[in-house]
Amino acid sequence: MMIRNLDGIARRTGFAILVLLLGRSDLHGQVPFERIVEADRDPTTWLTYSGNYASHRFSSLDQIDRSNIDRIEPSWVYQIRRSGLIETTPLVVDGVMYLTEPASNVTALDARTGRVLWHYVRPLPEDLVIIGFPQVNRGVAILDDRVFVGTVDGYLVALDAASGAVRWEVEVAPNRLGHSLTLAPLAIDGKVIVGTSGGEAGIRGFVDAYDAENGERLWRFWTIPGPGEFGNDTWGGDSWKHGAGATWLTGSYDPDLDLLYWATGNPGPDWNGDVRPGDNLYTCSVVALNPHTGELEWYFQFTPHDTHDWDANQIPVLVDAEWEGRDRKLLVMANRNAFYYVLDRETGEFLQGTPYAKQTWAYGLDERGRPQVVPGTEPSEEGTLVWPSLQGTTNWFSPSYSPQTGALYVAVREMGSYYFKGEAEYEEGRPYLGGGERRLDGDDAQGWIYALDALTGERRWEFRLHSPPWSGVMATAGGLVFGGSNEGNIFALDAESGEPLWSFHAGGAVRTNPMSYEIDGKQYVAMAAGYGLFVFGLPD
Amino acid sequence: MKRFTLLVVSFSILASTTPLRAQTEILERGRRLFDMQCVRCHGVGATGGEGPTLLGRQFRTATDAAGIIPIITGGIPGTGMPGSWLSDTEAEALAAYVWSVARVEAEDVPGDAVRGRELFGGKGACATCHIVRGEGVGLGPDLTSVGARRGASYLRESILAPGAKLPAGLRGPHSSFLIVSVTTGDGEQVEGMRVNEDAFALNLRDASGRYHSLRKRDLQSMERRFGTSLMPDYSELLTGEELTDLVAYLVSLRGA
Numbered sequence: 001m002m003i004r005n006l007d008g009i010a011r012r013t014g015f016a017i018l019v020l021l022l023g024r025s026d027l028h029g030q031v032p033f034e035r036i037v038e039a040d041r042d043p044t045t046w047l048t049y050s051g052n053y054a055s056h057r058f059s060s061l062d063q064i065d066r067s068n069i070d071r072i073e074p075s076w077v078y079q080i081r082r083s084g085l086i087e088t089t090p091l092v093v094d095g096v097m098y099l100t101e102p103a104s105n106v107t108a109l110d111a112r113t114g115r116v117l118w119h120y121v122r123p124l125p126e127d128l129v130i131i132g133f134p135q136v137n138r139g140v141a142i143l144d145d146r147v148f149v150g151t152v153d154g155y156l157v158a159l160d161a162a163s164g165a166v167r168w169e170v171e172v173a174p175n176r177l178g179h180s181l182t183l184a185p186l187a188i189d190g191k192v193i194v195g196t197s198g199g200e201a202g203i204r205g206f207v208d209a210y211d212a213e214n215g216e217r218l219w220r221f222w223t224i225p226g227p228g229e230f231g232n233d234t235w236g237g238d239s240w241k242h243g244a245g246a247t248w249l250t251g252s253y254d255p256d257l258d259l260l261y262w263a264t265g266n267p268g269p270d271w272n273g274d275v276r277p278g279d280n281l282y283t284c285s286v287v288a289l290n291p292h293t294g295e296l297e298w299y300f301q302f303t304p305h306d307t308h309d310w311d312a313n314q315i316p317v318l319v320d321a322e323w324e325g326r327d328r329k330l331l332v333m334a335n336r337n338a339f340y341y342v343l344d345r346e347t348g349e350f351l352q353g354t355p356y357a358k359q360t361w362a363y364g365l366d367e368r369g370r371p372q373v374v375p376g377t378e379p380s381e382e383g384t385l386v387w388p389s390l391q392g393t394t395n396w397f398s399p400s401y402s403p404q405t406g407a408l409y410v411a412v413r414e415m416g417s418y419y420f421k422g423e424a425e426y427e428e429g430r431p432y433l434g435g436g437e438r439r440l441d442g443d444d445a446q447g448w449i450y451a452l453d454a455l456t457g458e459r460r461w462e463f464r465l466h467s468p469p470w471s472g473v474m475a476t477a478g479g480l481v482f483g484g485s486n487e488g489n490i491f492a493l494d495a496e497s498g499e500p501l502w503s504f505h506a507g508g509a510v511r512t513n514p515m516s517y518e519i520d521g522k523q524y525v526a527m528a529a530g531y532g533l534f535v536f537g538l539p540d
Numbered sequence: 541m542k543r544f545t546l547l548v549v550s551f552s553i554l555a556s557t558t559p560l561r562a563q564t565e566i567l568e569r570g571r572r573l574f575d576m577q578c579v580r581c582h583g584v585g586a587t588g589g590e591g592p593t594l595l596g597r598q599f600r601t602a603t604d605a606a607g608i609i610p611i612i613t614g615g616i617p618g619t620g621m622p623g624s625w626l627s628d629t630e631a632e633a634l635a636a637y638v639w640s641v642a643r644v645e646a647e648d649v650p651g652d653a654v655r656g657r658e659l660f661g662g663k664g665a666c667a668t669c670h671i672v673r674g675e676g677v678g679l680g681p682d683l684t685s686v687g688a689r690r691g692a693s694y695l696r697e698s699i700l701a702p703g704a705k706l707p708a709g710l711r712g713p714h715s716s717f718l719i720v721s722v723t724t725g726d727g728e729q730v731e732g733m734r735v736n737e738d739a740f741a742l743n744l745r746d747a748s749g750r751y752h753s754l755r756k757r758d759l760q761s762m763e764r765r766f767g768t769s770l771m772p773d774y775s776e777l778l779t780g781e782e783l784t785d786l787v788a789y790l791v792s793l794r795g796a
Binding site for chain 1: 576577624625626627628629630718736737738739740741757764766
């Protein structure tokens with residue numbers, strides 16, 4: 001398999017030949033940092049959660065295109081070993097697919113046939129604390145000969161990519177306080193970057209870097225500043241101690257600027273802001289960090305003093321484009337709060353922001369990007385009706401940026417909620433919520449795939465789904481956008497027009513992101529639904 | 541499980557040692573929470589609505605107030621009863637209130653259930669669309685335990701204006717009983733209950749019980765007819781007294 005796969009890759013790029021020749025004496029899974037940096041030049045692989053460090057989730061494979069999409073068929077299906085929700089994005093390198101299964105298990109498969117190569121089971125403690133989310137995992141990171149997985153009991157584990165054996169494991173943060181790792185780690189030069197879940201448990205969030213070699217913690221950036229640090233005064237009293245700011249989704253990285261971009265979660269308690277007066281930095285923000293030291297370079301807060309659980313744990317997408325006459329390095333984000341943001345990623349300067357779906361909480365954004373909040377939209381005892389719902393206009397599932405069309409494709413949940421304010425008293429390892437919501441569900445709620453102009457946020461087209469989705473999208477050079485639905489459809493739309501070109505009923509809700517790879521000259525598209533990972537390709 | 545045991549213990553302690561005034565305050569707090577969170581389905585004063593009355597309620601899984609807490613926090617899977625985000629103390633207060641309400645003797649629903657049963661099978665022809673204890677036709681919802689799931693007022697309104705009271709869908713986020721009318725590519729008109737819908741396909745079940753498998757791209761038109769139902773409006777078919785008897789019969793249906 002290895003030799004055939006080498007041939008397939010070698011046909012693609014000279015760079016890949018070089019890398020693979022260098023790594024030829026080793027077995028599969030040799031992924032030096034430089035190879036991930038150059039991921040765009042070898043689309044046969046999928047080396048990091050969002051496809052590349054810029055988090056485009058774009059495949060430049062074009063074998064499957066608008067003319068032949070209606071002929072693709074399942075090549076194989078993999079059924080997970082234990083029931084649960086699949087939110088993983090598989091990685092594929094040198095003919096091997098690495099995916100995670102609930103709760104924190106890892107499987108390596110032959111990416112051509114779906115046959116299992118090895119399976120790692122993470123034993124979990126009986127007194128596992130999980131607050132505010134299902135037991136899920138969104139994928140692994142790979143670097144050199146290791147695969148890295150975060151676990152719901154708060155550990156980071158390094159596995160041997162060839163055998164699945166544990167190289168090392170380290171406790172990232174104590175699970176008894178509500179810490180869990182559900183995100184796919186981000187592997188950069190010699191380091192593995194992770195964040196934590198637990199935003200509904202009153203944790204204090206952070207971004208961590210670990211030495212990929214031995215698991216030693218290299219630095220920690222607290223998303224909530226401690227006493228004496230800048231921003232601590234944006235928290236009344238001691239509220240910063242349990243202010244959440246979880247970091248539960250994979251960030252992005254710019255190797256040229258050598259900056260790491262990580263999004264942060266809601267403040268705690270979620271719906272009762274009375275106990276935490278102030279802007280609550282750096283919650284609901286994106287932070288730019290020095291990857292060597294963890295020092296903060298800049299931050300931008302999308303939703304100051306959030307009381308609707310509109311965390312910013314969405315994917316920061318890095319785009320290089322001409323902006324008002326000059327080339328700029330941008331960071332764009334379709335945020336959970338219904339606004340689309342364009343920032344300068346060198347400085348954090350706010351360039352533009354505009355609503356991209358129905359929202360009733362802000363008149364707009366001021367010149368610095370701060371929302372002009374509509375009075376009376378805070379949660380209340382009797383319930384306050386606000387759009388979007390607490391799951392937001394979008395959520396963790398990935399958007400996709402196509403350099404071909406210049407569009408950012410995003411799965412949108414257009415739904416309102418009654419927000420309730422309740423009591424909030426912190427207790428270790430217990431929910432710290434201060435309220436809740438009642439959704440306007442059913443036919444009042446809408447689901448969409450939107451194509452937004454990546455520079456303006458203007459909508460180019462929309463495709464209506466039956467209900468607000470929980471799955472992301474991937475654009476390809478074949479002019480397609482792949483996505484999924486709660487009703488079990490895996491589908492492809494025309495990237496230019498949004499016209500539906502293909503759909504497959506997979507028989508179970510889709511709750512993950514699509515990805516694509518190539519083996520032996522054949523392009524595959526993978527997406528999970530129900531308890532299975534479905535892998536499609538053109539007939540042989 | 542461990543947490544649940546602890547709650548039970550702490551609640552029992554509360555119930556046995558808390559001074560009367562504090563207990564009154566807890567009940568009052570529970571009532572306020574009920575008014576904010578539960579009234580929409582269980583009705584003002586827990587007299588029932590889309591959800592059942594809780595007056596005189598016998599709980600299958602609870603033998604005291606603490607036993608209601610898991611129902612409040614976890615909901616009842618497969619029914620319209622959702623879980624909640626309440627804090628432990630809030631859930632305890634709400635459970636205390638619900639338990640106090642469940643100790644109140646429910647007033648008899650007016651009407652003659654025996655006559656209602658005759659109407660159900662006879663003049664009302666309800667059994668031509670509904671199954672009760674295995675008998676009838678399965679076009680509309682099975683009513684075998686409808687009295688345990690719905691309040692009398694809701695049942696009455698459902699009979700008078702069926703389209704306004706479609707049961708919220710248990711399959712997915714949408715009602716399975718919504719009426720959808722389509723015109724197919726070759727001009728055929730199909731109207732039926734929406735059994736299943738996604739972005740690409742639609743399954744309807746027409747009044748004869750026949751299923752239709754439709755692809756949206758093949759349809760000329762599609763209309764979701766909110767507020768309508770295949771069930772006839774009974775306001776002119778039954779007298780006021782007959783309606784009261786029929787409701788009494790439905791309320792008496794509490795399972796096989």
